Amino acid sequence: MLYIAAALYEEAIPFFDALSMKKNTSFAHFDLFSGEDSMLLLTKTGAIRAAAAVSSMLTAFPPQKTDLFLSVGTVACPDSEIPVGTPFILQQITDAASGRTFCPELLFRAPFPRAALTTVHRVLTAEMLKSFPLHAPGSDIMSNTGVLAGCPPVPMLCDMETSGVCEAALPFFSCEQLFFCRVVSDHGIDAQAMSPERLRALVTECTGRCADGLIPWLKEISGLRETSPALPPGAVAFCEAAVSALRLSAANAEQLRRLLLYLHLSGVAYLEEMSTLLEKPLHSPCRTKKEGQAYLEQLKEHFL
Amino acid sequence: MNSSKNTFYNPPFSRVYIEEEALASPAAADLLRAAAKYSGGQQPIVIRRYMDVFGRAHQSFAVQKNSPALILAVKHGSFLYPGADVCQSFGNSHFYYTSFAMNCPFHCEYCYLQGMYPSANLVLFVNLDDYFAEIERLLAQHPVYLCISYDTDLLALERMTGFVRRYLEFAAGREGLVTELRTKSAFPVRQLIFPPATADGGSDGAVCPGGAASLSAAIPRTILAYTLSPESVVSRYEHGTAPLSARLSALRAAAQAGFPVRLCFDPLLRIPDFDRIYGEFIDEVHSALDDVPILDVGIGVFRISDSYLKQMRKSLPGSALLQYPFENTGHVCHYGARGEKMIAFVKQRLSGWIPEEKIYTPQLPEGRGA
């Protein structure tokens, strides 16, 4: 399952189309859309609202180890040289109010360059954005040392939700299941300069540019996730029969199950031999736990 | 790990994190220069404390091992730790261990680091001089036997860090300091003494001002301990480590360069057909090293605390080695009487080559370091 969180309907439109999503009416509190193996949540603007929405979706639909979570949206960029529509994968997310920083895992080769982001708690005008650094913390110090001269600096971005989304999603996932992608939509909102209709269309255009790259990338990553190996059904049935025939305690039953798993993972053919060794108790079950335990010890002696 | 998987992950150490406090360190600048090879010209990510990345909740050690990040940090608090009484001190008193790094570039399936650390990312501490000052303080009181490759494999990292060379420069002038450096790498130790020239005419990594002469005093007091396993164990369970044949060649070269060499058959693993596989392996090691002076030998079986094992089983659920139905005594999981038989078997196989008084068997809860 791919979980997606976006703040605005307009940001989500390209994903509805790409993942054939429909409104999920079974989820009462927030707007949720579902596809075949995906769901998209609209969090609305603001970090607290975003945190509440993400947390409630993940509580209602608990993720598995093989699932992925994508937070996608548009952001302001203090560096006016970076064009509108440029997508980034986030390397650092800082909450301006608390100063708390989270570094998302960057294990996979991403289709977009990296940026750092600060979440603020009000709409940023072009004037306010001027007080923000253009680059990620440390970029200047690094270039001053001359060690990494020529390394392009990492841009800084600002939005109003990401730290909330991140805080809420963290308890439900392992770090490498989380992905944060942001697209530059502006360099500070100038309300007079753009009509609300144009603004909405722009937001959709921006996320549309990254959806095409993100979806196949995440699908491939999800194919890499491995599930835990389990005992084959024949061995499970044998184990259950042996536990009951040997009258094993819970701890000894676990020992037997682990022995079978060890032998299975080691590539040892054991079932036939073990069935022969346990022929008698499987036919007429042990009368005491002690008797059963002696059989278990015999199996360990034989196979380990 | 298959190759299609490899192309999906970023290369190891392609992400470099650096603590604010480490930014001003000249050693950090050297390390950043060395790491630029891996990071492909990407800016390092500046963080407040290394635990902000290393200590994050909900990390997956096994998945991170596909592409560990590098974290440059400044070490605070204790720099050296006294070895516990039960530790394998090979008869040395005043036994201490230390680590200039946290985590290892290799990935042995039985490695306790998977249970001990929340992350597979590699932390390098840049303030080696603080370690050296602490060693000086101890040396003023008594001689010191110091294991410096705990919780990592320093020689495997040497091309990137130059830490061993820096340490040997320091150790050269300290008479009372005996060092153990444990490895599963095949790093050519001559490069510690004669660093290869780089394209810009300098040496690769830290500079050794007096060259071979300044290091030679440290060499007889620096024990290179090679952990050896059968090739089938190396290829199946010791991911990324040097093949057995390469370790044996590196060991021979180390002895020729004057380093005392130690053989570590630790951990012995309970694998199907143990007697045949380990028997042939000991014979192979014997015939390869028959004419090499061996300082001593350590033998130990795999043993691990139950809390670490629980974590490791979660991290590597498909590892046959970790799913073994161990016995648990005082929260240490072990092979029980079978383990004692395994040690006796290897000891017996070594007899006729290694005198008994040169063979040590530890009672350590778990094997430490490379």
Ligand code: SF4
């Ligand atoms: S070489 Fe040692 S420290 Fe490194 S992974 Fe293997 S056991 Fe762990």
